[in-house]
Amino acid sequence: MLDVCLAGTAGMVPLPNRWLTTLYASCEGSSLLIDCGEGTQIALAESGLRLKPIDVICITHFHADHIAGLPGLLLSMGNIGRTDPVTIVGPSGLRHVLQGLLVIAGGLPFDIGVVEIDPDGDEIRNGFVQCGRMLIKAFAADHVIPCLGYTVEIKRPGMFLADKAEALGIPKEYWSRLQHGETVTVPSSAGLTSAAGPDGRTVDAAHTSGTTFMPSAVMGPERRGIKILYSTDTRPVPEMAELGRGADLMILEGNYESDEQIDKAIEWGHMTFPEAAETASDAGAQELWLTHFSQSIEDPENFADNARAIFRNTVVGHDGLRKTIDFKDPDPSVPQE
Amino acid sequence: MLDVCLAGTAGMVPLPNRWLTTLYASCEGSSLLIDCGEGTQIALAESGLRLKPIDVICITHFHADHIAGLPGLLLSMGNIGRTDPVTIVGPSGLRHVLQGLLVIAGGLPFDIGVVEIDPDGDEIRNGFVQCGRMLIKAFAADHVIPCLGYTVEIKRPGMFLADKAEALGIPKEYWSRLQHGETVTVPSSAGLTSAAGPDGRTVDAAHTSGTTFMPSAVMGPERRGIKILYSTDTRPVPEMAELGRGADLMILEGNYESDEQIDKAIEWGHMTFPEAAETASDAGAQELWLTHFSQSIEDPENFADNARAIFRNTVVGHDGLRKTIDFKDPDPSVPQE
Numbered sequence: 001m002l003d004v005c006l007a008g009t010a011g012m013v014p015l016p017n018r019w020l021t022t023l024y025a026s027c028e029g030s031s032l033l034i035d036c037g038e039g040t041q042i043a044l045a046e047s048g049l050r051l052k053p054i055d056v057i058c059i060t061h062f063h064a065d066h067i068a069g070l071p072g073l074l075l076s077m078g079n080i081g082r083t084d085p086v087t088i089v090g091p092s093g094l095r096h097v098l099q100g101l102l103v104i105a106g107g108l109p110f111d112i113g114v115v116e117i118d119p120d121g122d123e124i125r126n127g128f129v130q131c132g133r134m135l136i137k138a139f140a141a142d143h144v145i146p147c148l149g150y151t152v153e154i155k156r157p158g159m160f161l162a163d164k165a166e167a168l169g170i171p172k173e174y175w176s177r178l179q180h181g182e183t184v185t186v187p188s189s190a191g192l193t194s195a196a197g198p199d200g201r202t203v204d205a206a207h208t209s210g211t212t213f214m215p216s217a218v219m220g221p222e223r224r225g226i227k228i229l230y231s232t233d234t235r236p237v238p239e240m241a242e243l244g245r246g247a248d249l250m251i252l253e254g255n256y257e258s259d260e261q262i263d264k265a266i267e268w269g270h271m272t273f274p275e276a277a278e279t280a281s282d283a284g285a286q287e288l289w290l291t292h293f294s295q296s297i298e299d300p301e302n303f304a305d306n307a308r309a310i311f312r313n314t315v316v317g318h319d320g321l322r323k324t325i326d327f328k329d330p331d332p333s334v335p336q337e
Numbered sequence: 338m339l340d341v342c343l344a345g346t347a348g349m350v351p352l353p354n355r356w357l358t359t360l361y362a363s364c365e366g367s368s369l370l371i372d373c374g375e376g377t378q379i380a381l382a383e384s385g386l387r388l389k390p391i392d393v394i395c396i397t398h399f400h401a402d403h404i405a406g407l408p409g410l411l412l413s414m415g416n417i418g419r420t421d422p423v424t425i426v427g428p429s430g431l432r433h434v435l436q437g438l439l440v441i442a443g444g445l446p447f448d449i450g451v452v453e454i455d456p457d458g459d460e461i462r463n464g465f466v467q468c469g470r471m472l473i474k475a476f477a478a479d480h481v482i483p484c485l486g487y488t489v490e491i492k493r494p495g496m497f498l499a500d501k502a503e504a505l506g507i508p509k510e511y512w513s514r515l516q517h518g519e520t521v522t523v524p525s526s527a528g529l530t531s532a533a534g535p536d537g538r539t540v541d542a543a544h545t546s547g548t549t550f551m552p553s554a555v556m557g558p559e560r561r562g563i564k565i566l567y568s569t570d571t572r573p574v575p576e577m578a579e580l581g582r583g584a585d586l587m588i589l590e591g592n593y594e595s596d597e598q599i600d601k602a603i604e605w606g607h608m609t610f611p612e613a614a615e616t617a618s619d620a621g622a623q624e625l626w627l628t629h630f631s632q633s634i635e636d637p638e639n640f641a642d643n644a645r646a647i648f649r650n651t652v653v654g655h656d657g658l659r660k661t662i663d664f665k666d667p668d669p670s671v672p673q674e
Contacts, residue, residue, distance in 0.1 A: 012416070013378075013413055013416070014376070014378065014379050014409070015379065015382070016379055016382050016383045037409075038375055038376060038378070038379075038405075038406060038408075038409040039351070039375060039376045039379060041350075041351065041375070042351050042352065042353055042375075042376060045352070045353050046353045062440075062441050063441070064408045064409050064412050064441045064442055065409070067441055068375075068405070068406075068408050068409050068441060069375060069405075071375075071401045071405050072351070072374075072375040072401050072402070072405045075401050076350055079349070079350070096440065097440050097441060099437065100436065100437035100438060100439075100440035100441070101437060101438065101440070101441070102437075103399075103433065103434050103437035103438070104399050104400070104401045104404055104405060104434060104437070104438070105401055
């Protein structure tokens with residue numbers, strides 16, 4: 001399962017009652033942060049989210065409201081005893097920006113890994129970053145400066161086919177390893193029965209003392225996992241619907257409340273409530289959260305219908321909005337022996 | 338008069354209920370900010386302080402909790418239409434730090450002037466920066482990295498001596514200019530009477546058509562102005578009592594609540610409540626505000642007596658604490674003709 005919390009929902013300017021947009025996602029002890037504007041470490045504290053498990057920080061782009069909080073956050077992570085490396089992901093030029101910002105964050109007690117992604121490059125389609133079980137992919141957004149959107153997925157292996165494993169004569173002590181994606185070699189002496197068929201089994205030529213099984217021999221087809229898509233500071237782009245196809249949750253900006261501001265939205269590279277709703281609808285997403293509200297919108301909830309008329313399952317974001325997304329049926333990663 | 342507001346009082350880490358330490362001072366339309374940690378622009382908004390009139394920003398040192406909010410603050414100042422230059426003052430190396438931080442604050446619609454002060458240099462004793470009527474001087478603090486403390490003064494000219502001006506026969510239309518520090522030449526035809534004595538009067542040799550008067554001819558001795566001293570992230574240093582002599586207000590850190598933490602205070606270059614109180618007492622200050630509280634101090638007010646036992650007029654700072662400091666008698670800058 002994936003826990004997500006939208007700890008801030010403001011765009012451009014942090015307000016006394018609205019933190020800058022930031023998303024915290026966690027799964028089995030690893031946490032991921034997307035964007036880190038001024039005050040994000042306080043926003044996380046207010047939402048009761050822990051800094052120490054943050055393994056990966058993804059930055060959409062280099063406008064201050066999305067990255068200015070990074071030095072303070074990293075220093076605070078160091079102060080509370082983080083020593084494991086932290087990976088920072090962002091558009092090309094990230095290394096240069098970090099060199100600048102970290103001039104006030106010397107002596108961090110952990111290493112920083114930097115992953116630069118060229119929004120216009122070919123690699124963006126195949127590259128990914130792992131954060132525990134979370135698989136992070138980027139796509140090119142369409143803003144006034146280079147900008148990335150992100151999908152976060154938890155892949156889900158197929159069901160473990162116990163009948164098949166038994167038919168293959170694989171001793172039970174090997175089941176869990178196969179279930180977790182490991183290829184195993186069962187020694188001849190381990191009680192492999194003659195019932196074992198050729199399906200998925202390869203005899204190890206070099207070591208005839210055993211038989212090697214790949215997970216595919218005993219696992220059903222990959223099942224539906226969990227997927228969220230996050231994109232702010234962008235015009236609608238086709239990749240959102242493509243990559244967000246059937247997403248459990250799309251988190252998109254509603255920088256402007258209605259299409260009356262469409263000219264400004266185009267000029268400044270942002271989306272309106274209706275545009276975000278159309279994007280979620282095109283993607284066939286389960287749910288949409290709106291965020292990154294212009295400071296001119298006092299209460300975004302007042303304009304919820306502008307989105308709900310197009311995509312019914314729209315939630316107007318507020319600081320601290322959270323949700324646990326479960327797999328749709330029992331998690332097969334829990335051993336079923 | 339000088340308006341001061343302590344918009345934040347936290348040390349090191351911004352907390353959900355305590356902004357990082359920052360001081361906003363304003364006089365006759367010019368404003369000065371000392372330190373700008375993460376979230377300072379929100380702290381100022383919460384205290385109802387305007388960003389646009391900030392002409393000078395003084396930075397004590399380059400730890401993130403004192404400067405990380407600078408890019409966001411400057412961008413917000415630009416967004417609300419500031420076009421006049423802004424002067425940033427700080428220890429040597431400021432230019433390098435700004436180059437780093439401003440990588441995420443491109444396109445500012447105003448120029449930035451940089452004043453670097455070497456805490457160990459000779460110039461520090463004589464140099465000053467003007468912010469409207471406010472005169473800013475720096476002194477070397479004693480922290481784990483180079484750090485400055487600041488005094489802010491409003492000088493106050495002497496009384497205008499109308500009797501003397503009349504005795505010198507200076508026509509009334511020249512009084513206001515003399516009173517404001519201007520040297521004036523009164524043409525012979527302007528009714529200069531024979532009663533004019535030699536006191537303060539010099540006959541302009543090149544242009545015998547007039548008589549030149551300097552302000553000193555008609556002004557009494559300089560009177561007591563307004564002075565505040567601000568210093569955080571430092572061990573006590575003798576300069577505090579010297580430069581803060583008789584200050585209307587000293588704003589000093591009380592990073593640790595009692596002398597039981599003296600070892601930590603020495604190790605990390607900070608002051609305790611009693612040390613700050615002793616400093617204010619040594620200086621003969623009128624009032625002391627404590628600030629820059631360690632996050633381990635939940636309610637600093639609980640430890641007020643640790644300082645008040647030494648310096649009675651101690652105020653334990655809280656976000657938004659403010660005061661208007663008036664001249665002690667009528668302001669002579671208001672024309673008295």
